[in-house]
Amino acid sequence: MNRTEFMDLLRYYFRRVSDAELQEILSDYEAHFEEGKKAGLTEEEICRELGSPKDVYEMYLHEGMIHEEEPAAPQPSRRAEKIADTADRLAGHAERLAGQAEKLAGDAGKIAGTTISRAQDAWDRSIAPQLPEAAETAGGLVWKVLFSACYAASFLVFLITALLVYLLSGTFPAFGGFSPLPGISAATLFFLGGTGFFAGLALFFAGSEIRRMHRARHTPPSSGASTGAPVPPPSPEDSPKPQDTIQPAVLLLPAAGRK
Amino acid sequence: MNVQLKKGVMEIVVLSMLRRKEYYGYELVTDISKYIEMSEGTIYPLLNRFKKDGLVETYLAESHNGPPRKYYRITETGREEFKESVREWIQFTKAVRTLLEEGGTPNEPN
Numbered sequence: 001m002n003r004t005e006f007m008d009l010l011r012y013y014f015r016r017v018s019d020a021e022l023q024e025i026l027s028d029y030e031a032h033f034e035e036g037k038k039a040g041l042t043e044e045e046i047c048r049e050l051g052s053p054k055d056v057y058e059m060y061l062h063e064g065m066i067h068e069e070e071p072a073a074p075q076p077s078r079r080a081e082k083i084a085d086t087a088d089r090l091a092g093h094a095e096r097l098a099g100q101a102e103k104l105a106g107d108a109g110k111i112a113g114t115t116i117s118r119a120q121d122a123w124d125r126s127i128a129p130q131l132p133e134a135a136e137t138a139g140g141l142v143w144k145v146l147f148s149a150c151y152a153a154s155f156l157v158f159l160i161t162a163l164l165v166y167l168l169s170g171t172f173p174a175f176g177g178f179s180p181l182p183g184i185s186a187a188t189l190f191f192l193g194g195t196g197f198f199a200g201l202a203l204f205f206a207g208s209e210i211r212r213m214h215r216a217r218h219t220p221p222s223s224g225a226s227t228g229a230p231v232p233p234p235s236p237e238d239s240p241k242p243q244d245t246i247q248p249a250v251l252l253l254p255a256a257g258r259k
Numbered sequence: 260m261n262v263q264l265k266k267g268v269m270e271i272v273v274l275s276m277l278r279r280k281e282y283y284g285y286e287l288v289t290d291i292s293k294y295i296e297m298s299e300g301t302i303y304p305l306l307n308r309f310k311k312d313g314l315v316e317t318y319l320a321e322s323h324n325g326p327p328r329k330y331y332r333i334t335e336t337g338r339e340e341f342k343e344s345v346r347e348w349i350q351f352t353k354a355v356r357t358l359l360e361e362g363g364t365p366n367e368p369n
Contacts, residue, residue, distance in 0.1 A: 028284055028303040034325060035285035049289075051298020059304040062266070065311065 001047040003033050005087075012084050013057035016068035025060070054088045109205025113213055120217075143214040150207030154200045161196025165189060265297055271348055273305055274333065274341040277315060283328040306331060314340050 001009075010029060014022050029050070036046035050056070060066045167181045168189055184192075272291060276282065282290070284306065288299045309315040314337035319327040333341075 025303075025307075028307075028329075029300065031326075031329065032285050032288070032299075032303075035283075035328075038325065039285075039289075049292065049298075050300035053300070055298045056300040056304065059266075059301040060307075063304045063308040065304055065308050 001044065003043040003047070006033075006043075006047050006050065006053055009053035009084060009088060010056065012080075013053055014060075014066065017066050018069065021066060025066075029056075052088050054085070108202040109207075109209040112206045113209040116210065116213060140214070143210065147207045147210040147214065150203050150210060154203035154207060157196055157200035157203060161193060161200065164196070165193045168192070265295065266301075268295075269297070269302065269305060271341070271344045273302065273309070274314065274337060274344065277331055277333040278338065278341060281330050281332045283320075283322075283330050287331065309337065313337075 007026065007029065010026060011022070014025060017025070032050065033043065033046055036049075037043075041049075168184055269291075272295065273287070276287060276290065284303065287306075288302045291297070291302065292299055306315065310317060310331075313334060315331045315333050317329050317331055320330050322328045
């Protein structure tokens with residue numbers, strides 16, 4: 001979030017406050033940004049320290065400091081409110097993410113998932129309707145290969161990391177203090193181990209995310225029945241249903257680019 | 260630390276800082292956040308409430324580079340309020356400590 005966005009959100013939350021009150025509230029934050037700039041901070045850094053505009057608003061409410069005029073219309077716009085809320089939440093979310101290194105691994109998987117579903121949507125809309133059904137099964141297969149590869153890679157990374165750390169840290173007293181590999185400092189070793197561990201974790205999460213999405217989109221009609229209306233067997237003239245189609249090549253690229 | 264817990268503490272912290280020195284907003288906020296992690300933006304509502312309640316007063320003073328700064332100065336009422344809050348705080352923390360040491364933690368009844 002930058003300064004303009006922060007101030008705009010404040011103006012939004014305090015929209016039912018009189019102009020004079022609003023100006024007084026805003027002036028504190030304008031001054032804060034000015035001082036922060038003089039101290040050499042970027043707008044983003046200052047925003048992060050300030051916290052979310054919604055918290056500011058709620059604190060003013062909590063302190064009983066603002067007098068809101070009755071909303072003129074029933075509700076100006078539920079949608080606008082939702083968007084502001086979401087933007088606010090997203091900003092807060094992004095900031096928390098930045099601080100939490102270990103969570104990154106899990107989120108890498110989610111991001112891969114989101115990217116995949118976005119690509120999927122684009123695909124569904126533009127290209128899928130023209131594809132023969134054979135592509136569907138092929139697509140499913142590629143997904144399976146994709147998540148299996150992720151799992152296998154994650155296992156390999158864990159294994160190699162463990163082996164490396166073991167060899168680098170171990171000496172064998174029975175052989176006169178023989179060390180299999182040249183010794184490195186404990187800190188380097190620690191970071192090496194950590195990097196390997198989280199890389200493996202990221203791969204693992206990416207794999208399970210892909211698998212989950214694959215499951216959600218590719219439940220075969222025969223096994224996934226039990227809904228009231230039975231699914232009619234696909235006839236050749238049926239065009240493939242958008243949500244069931246899959247396109248491997250499009251999916252591979254963005255997912256790989258994220259790693 | 261829990262947000263709700265911090266909200267209550269912040270009042271006494273701000274008054275205590277202003278007792279020693281007159282601060283402008285940014286200086287006060289960043290000084291506190293050196294010790295306590297919190298959303299800096301939520302200090303301003305507190306300061307404004309203090310001003311409304313007459314615990315602090317504000318004045319503008321020139322700064323050598325840039326526009327004049329709004330300074331906060333504690334009033335007599337503010338000092339009284341601070342003493343009272345400290346008394347309550349000490350009483351409260353003492354009670355909490357006693358409860359914790361006696362093992363009467365609420366999530367382990369009996």
